Amino acid sequence: MIHKLSVLAVSAALAASLAAPMSAFAKDGVYTASAVGRNGSINVQVTIKNDAIADVKIVDWSETHPVADLTKTKLIPDIIKYQSVDVDAISGATLSSFAIKQAVGECIEKAGLSLSKFEKAVPQKAALTDTKTLDADVVIIGAGGAGLSAAVTAAEAGKKVIVLEKNGFAGGNTSVCGGCFNSANIHQSHIKMTEGQRKIVEGILAEKPKSDLHKELIAKVSKQWKDYNAKKETVLFDSPEFHALQTWKSGDYKADLSLVYTLTQNTGNVMKQLEKIGFVWRDKATQFVGALWPRSNRAANFKSGVGYIDTFLAYIKEKNLPVTIELSTKANELIVKNGRVVGVKAQAIGGDEKGRKYVVNAKKGVILATGGFGANVEMRNAYDELWDKKLGKTTPTTNLPSATGDGIDMAKKVDANLVQMGWIQLFPAGDPQTGATSFKLGENSCIYVNRDGKRYVNESERRDVLAKANLAQKDGLFFVISSAKRALIDKDGRNAYGVKVEDILASGKSYKADTLEELAKKAGINAANLVETVKKWNEFCKKGTGDEMGRPTCMDDHRLDEGGPYYATLMTPSVHHTMGGVQINTKAQVINKSGKVIPGLYAAGEVTGGIHGTNRVGCNAVPDALVFGHIAAENLVK
Ligand code: ADP
Numbered sequence: 001m002i003h004k005l006s007v008l009a010v011s012a013a014l015a016a017s018l019a020a021p022m023s024a025f026a027k028d029g030v031y032t033a034s035a036v037g038r039n040g041s042i043n044v045q046v047t048i049k050n051d052a053i054a055d056v057k058i059v060d061w062s063e064t065h066p067v068a069d070l071t072k073t074k075l076i077p078d079i080i081k082y083q084s085v086d087v088d089a090i091s092g093a094t095l096s097s098f099a100i101k102q103a104v105g106e107c108i109e110k111a112g113l114s115l116s117k118f119e120k121a122v123p124q125k126a127a128l129t130d131t132k133t134l135d136a137d138v139v140i141i142g143a144g145g146a147g148l149s150a151a152v153t154a155a156e157a158g159k160k161v162i163v164l165e166k167n168g169f170a171g172g173n174t175s176v177c178g179g180c181f182n183s184a185n186i187h188q189s190h191i192k193m194t195e196g197q198r199k200i201v202e203g204i205l206a207e208k209p210k211s212d213l214h215k216e217l218i219a220k221v222s223k224q225w226k227d228y229n230a231k232k233e234t235v236l237f238d239s240p241e242f243h244a245l246q247t248w249k250s251g252d253y254k255a256d257l258s259l260v261y262t263l264t265q266n267t268g269n270v271m272k273q274l275e276k277i278g279f280v281w282r283d284k285a286t287q288f289v290g291a292l293w294p295r296s297n298r299a300a301n302f303k304s305g306v307g308y309i310d311t312f313l314a315y316i317k318e319k320n321l322p323v324t325i326e327l328s329t330k331a332n333e334l335i336v337k338n339g340r341v342v343g344v345k346a347q348a349i350g351g352d353e354k355g356r357k358y359v360v361n362a363k364k365g366v367i368l369a370t371g372g373f374g375a376n377v378e379m380r381n382a383y384d385e386l387w388d389k390k391l392g393k394t395t396p397t398t399n400l401p402s403a404t405g406d407g408i409d410m411a412k413k414v415d416a417n418l419v420q421m422g423w424i425q426l427f428p429a430g431d432p433q434t435g436a437t438s439f440k441l442g443e444n445s446c447i448y449v450n451r452d453g454k455r456y457v458n459e460s461e462r463r464d465v466l467a468k469a470n471l472a473q474k475d476g477l478f479f480v481i482s483s484a485k486r487a488l489i490d491k492d493g494r495n496a497y498g499v500k501v502e503d504i505l506a507s508g509k510s511y512k513a514d515t516l517e518e519l520a521k522k523a524g525i526n527a528a529n530l531v532e533t534v535k536k537w538n539e540f541c542k543k544g545t546g547d548e549m550g551r552p553t554c555m556d557d558h559r560l561d562e563g564g565p566y567y568a569t570l571m572t573p574s575v576h577h578t579m580g581g582v583q584i585n586t587k588a589q590v591i592n593k594s595g596k597v598i599p600g601l602y603a604a605g606e607v608t609g610g611i612h613g614t615n616r617v618g619c620n621a622v623p624d625a626l627v628f629g630h631i632a633a634e635n636l637v638k
Helices: 012-018 069-082 094-110 145-156 172-176 195-205 212-230 240-250 257-276 306-318 377-383 406-413 463-471 501-506 516-523 527-543 621-636
Strands: 029-036 041-049 052-060 131-141 161-164 323-326 329-337 340-348 357-368 424-430 478-483 510-513 566-578 581-583 589-591 597-603
Touching: 029 094, 041 094, 052 069, 052 094, 069 094, 131 145, 131 340, 131 406, 145 161, 145 172, 145 306, 145 323, 145 357, 145 621, 161 329, 161 357, 172 306, 195 212, 195 240, 212 240, 212 257, 240 257, 257 621, 329 357, 329 406, 357 406, 357 621, 377 566, 406 581, 406 597, 424 463, 463 566, 501 510, 510 516, 516 527, 516 566, 581 589, 597 621
Parallel strands: 131 161, 131 357, 161 323, 340 597, 357 597
Antiparallel strands: 029 041, 041 052, 329 340, 340 357, 424 566, 478 566, 510 566, 589 597
16 A cells, blocks of 8 residues: 555635635636746646635646656645645655746736735644554565565565655656666567677677686577577577676676676566566667667656556556555664564654654565665765766766665664775766756767767767766767657657657757758857768768777667758766665675675665676666565565
């Protein structure tokens, strides 16, 4: 059961009784106004009756689901209940909240009412001080991808599950990420193997083994490659073993290879399980930015990572699984008895139970699924070993504000070993203001140009290579270039993340023009160079070899040879993923500083370390969270 999002039904009588006295000039009616939220304009409609706010509706918006949903189910009812625009903003959705409040204020003024009468301070409820005890078989901290994957697995095994989630909604960063999911040998039949890709396979097979498992994987892939060539295959080569080798290499061989292989062996199963519970996969894999191989899968029925979350939540509800998600409830401490983790201390930080403390007993064990620390400026600069401690407040992040590394702190206190904490990933192409990945037209791996109109990197490279190259451009800014045919704009005029294209263009961060010359002029790019750059790119796409930056393939979504209009989106790298964290074994059990398993404690997802090494491969994060969430629950319920 999911609760604590109780929406207060508000009667017109109550609204009227709280309203300001009748104004001589005010008119009953329906008024509209719009203000800019996080992703674009929010159009609001306000019904004024007897000098009071009788109703507020959002007519149109591009705000992020589920992060901004509480503005509809909490903020707006509060505005009506208290007849005030001075209600509390929704944490994590402040830009959306302020835009709604501003637009409602404008409607009030349009109706001829005095705004000051609708700016009354809202009474604050006294915080609760009691402590409540809850009991479950499995307690999971964090309702993101890892947490919900674990919750479904444990509940399907008949266990009673309590999930503690500090946000007022479930989803975590998983719900706001691009949602791509690497898995070998699926949805790849449309992809032809190129000469550049053959060289990549051969390069990996020519490596000197660095461990027994490395040797074993090279031997397996060598055999697969031999068979592939004997059959004169032309479709893309791939396998879980090759995925593991590429992943390990791309993290500079620093990850625990047994964890990497566990990940790549289990992605296919998790994809199948998701499909069984209602997730619909697109039937064509692509190569997302930093993914290194065309094995990135995405939802057909969702625009971002929220698809995994909504699918898990819907399934829990539909099957009436024994899962309770305690929202706005922050876990603070792991309870240890006789060396075993047996529960969690938590506190409600919002909602009707704000202030109440919880002792949550876990009969079988606790799973830490609290995500990373990308939004914790102090922590990321304290641990950073890759970016010269320059990940300060001005560096944007793709993360929700809740990614503060709480799980790392809790685990540290029970002697968990932390590994590879210094390696933090910057997403190469984020929005310069908000850091978000959602504000662009075209794929993240379309060609990048600087203001000089020149490319400067192979855009299918590792993410750390891309981020460094992008930061080296003037002010760390660059443009992603795409054409209208390849900009992934849907029939409703929204981009791949559901944001309205007209809002993106109005923001001044993306430009559109019929010709490249015009585009360059609008965006402030050297026109002659841009034309030349695109000409060379198109030649490469036609021939399939000889890219000036060494790309092994011109993917379909990156073509620019079909004419305009064209788009240029201004981007900068933003903090994305913290690769380090709590050490686990292949059963997702947490390891202590002496190398021993901590009984009763499991961890999954971004809170863990050792799965990615120095650089996380694009589209390996959601599989990491979902696979290890599943493995943690599977082992815990045994
Ligand atoms: P992952 O991809 O590893 O699942 P996410 O970021 O998707 O990571 O999910 C992590 C979730 O954990 C987020 O929803 C976040 O709000 C939640 N969380 C983080 N710290 C705490 C805490 N102390 N108590 C409860 N929930 C937490």
